[in-house]
Amino acid sequence: MDPLALGAIVAVLTILTLFSGVSVAVGLLIVSGGFLLVFDGMRSLELLPEIFFGKLDSFALLSIPMFIIMGSSIASTRAGADLYEALERWLTRVPGGLVISNLGACALFAAMSGSSPATCAAIGKMGIPEMRKRGYPDGVAAGSIAAGGTLGILIPPSVTMIVYGIATETSIGRLFLAGVMPGLMLVVLFMVWSLYSTWKFGNKELLATGSYSWRERFEILPRVVPFLAIIAGVLYAMYGGVATPSETAAVGALLCLLVAMIIYRLWHPKALWVVLRDSTRESVMILFIIAAAGVFSYMLSSLFITQSIAEWIGTLEVNRWVLMIAVNIFLLIAGFFLPPVAVILMSAPILLPIITSAGFDPIWFAVVLTINMEIGLISPPVGLNLYVINGIAPDISLKTILLGSLPYVACMVIAIVLLCLFPSIATWLPDMVMGARI
Template identity: 50%
Template sequence: MMYGGATLAIMASGMPIALALGTVAVIFMYFFMPGASLDTVTQNVYEEMASITLLAIPLFILKGAAIGKSKAGQDLYSAMHVWMGRIPGGLGIANVFACALFAAMAGSSPATCSAIGSAGIPEMRKRGYSGGFAAGVIAAGGTLGILLPPSITMILYAVAAEQSLGRLFLAGIGPGLLLVVLFAAYAVTKFKAEYRAAQRAYAADPAAHPILAKEHFTMAMRFGSLPRVMPFIVLLSGVMIALYGGYATPSETAGLGGILALALIALIYGVWRPADLAPILESTLKESTMLMLIIGMSLLYSYVMSYLHISQGAAQAIVALQLSRWLLLAAILVMVVVLGFFLPPVSIILMTAPIILPPLKAAGFDLIWFGVVMTIVMEMGLIHPPVGLNIFVIRNIAPDIPLRDVIWGTLPFVLLMAFAVVLLCLVPSISTWLPNLVMGLPSR
């Protein structure tokens, strides 16, 4: 209790998360652990971070930065728009699909929101879609960046839970597609409602409304949109084949993806000069440094918790409550939701894993399946206040949309994610069938 209270107090002071976790860990090491422990702080941090799996993180960030800083997002969105223009709400669906594909290439939620939203939101608003709807679609679509592989959040969960990263990546594909379908279905429903409202307004006042306009795209225009997009689809497919076909480890796959992404933007967009590459490398360095610092301090924080038997005691206290397995799961997910009000997914995973995973494993839950469920719950945290990282990304690229409209626009997607979690609890095979098919049943 004292450890958690000290953590909350220091975080409330405004100190960065990484420094807050490291400060708490060092203070408790000084007062409650042998004096020699302080001499091993750097050694402990280094040993905890010396993981071949964590090596994939900066390399996937490089791949995402290369794609995100180029015009790949706009080209991908344009291609989706042209191909789905005849479907009711096709522009909204195009944004969802573009977010899903870009997320699978970049592995970053903010990058997906920024890349697709910078093109998608102005286009939706120009065609009469409400600001809240446009913002909600992009913000929710961006959350797929931490669910669809390669997901940096899942890499960290695999390390914290000591689970197979390849199996975890595969387990996220089914639920990711489920969310894409749910988001697309809502986009159609919402479009029809706004279209009917526009028709009623037109009947009362015959002034042209952009949403009533019909767009026509020829087959030549459709196929003409593909050449700039197909190389990145090939990149995504190649990375997945290399990873799941057993041809390369996750770290090797990340390195291959980063190099190929740099090669593609050089060939397609002419991004090869040092001045062009500088923003990509700078973004990669900043994000990687920040993330690795959080990881290192979080692992030190977890080490102190384990040494002082805080995590074991908390896990035993949870077990002692003798909750039914589903009530236990519900209580843990509610805790994750509350933490999502204040913390990013990276910190939630690394801070809670030592406490929540042992009771869940003892209750018979599949930790791969739980990793997917937890990821979706943390996705909800990206689009609900007060933190809602994606909300602030949207505000940055569309400052003319009131914050109130952005929040109301995202709430239906939060409910859809909650529905997906319930569905995964009722039908776990949505997540587990693909890894079992590709990699076989897990050993017990």
């Protein structure tokens, strides 16, 4: 059978399998094993255990559970609420200080936890009721937190970036740095829209809030500064050549646990057990998907599907930006239905040769891909962050949350366009800190 036709069949059956309700990892293994059995025979199945466990035989993978523990220990405390309150006290005299505080808290908490749902939950529990109490539109209150939560997979340390780096054998340090400037750009775009929408709906009085004394501003800082110092220390150790990402993640996880135990008194064995249990569960899920995606990639390569698709696209006489638009549309659609980790692991083996042959930077592409995945987090039918916000504020309908999130989707599309026009937004910082690549 023609590899391209076979690839189309694989794509359709994979989508149907994943929509059947089975987990992503199990679905990939079923599809991979089935096609290898039909086209390569029983002997090909003997290699699957070796491929499955071989994909996990990487020291870099240790950074995933460590960063997850780091984020879980933060998410299990009042760090999010304290961070939000600290920003509110310091920005209260700034026009639109409350909505800026929420988005700023989302950005900082995302940098500490690396989790979109955790960011939405931690900041939303405080931010949404407070904004609604002061008269902000429900769409602005819910949409800003839902969109701000997506920054968790872009601003370092990002598990999504780690997975991309492992899947494409790209420097994780460079990927982390590449997400900093685009992440800040998105924060600014979100803030601009939030202030405009507040003004547009006639809530000009919301652009100025109350005031706090200097004593009230400083008394909250000891609770949040240690966590921010840990993040800064982890990033310095990683980029200063002190340690590898896995080593810095381990130290960061230990320090975050210690700070949570000392400052927030998270010393009870049951509380610590919950942190470690949830971290283990999430880590195993991601590692299971990584291993299954390795088997899926082997199947695509063994049946010459990956090579044939790359060769076919290479023969197309189309502008490389037309090709990039097609890739973005594919990523958007995939992100609507699948979690970011699954999309990256399934698409990276096919897309990486295509984008590199078209002259695109894989570091830059990682940022574009991640922003596409951010859009999927606040877009139906999956839209994980939408449901998290609905759980926090059940009296706000999903329709209102979705409509409130759509302008932020437009902000993300604008960010992708800006990255296409000015790729250095993503590549400048990695090149400056780690040196330009040859």
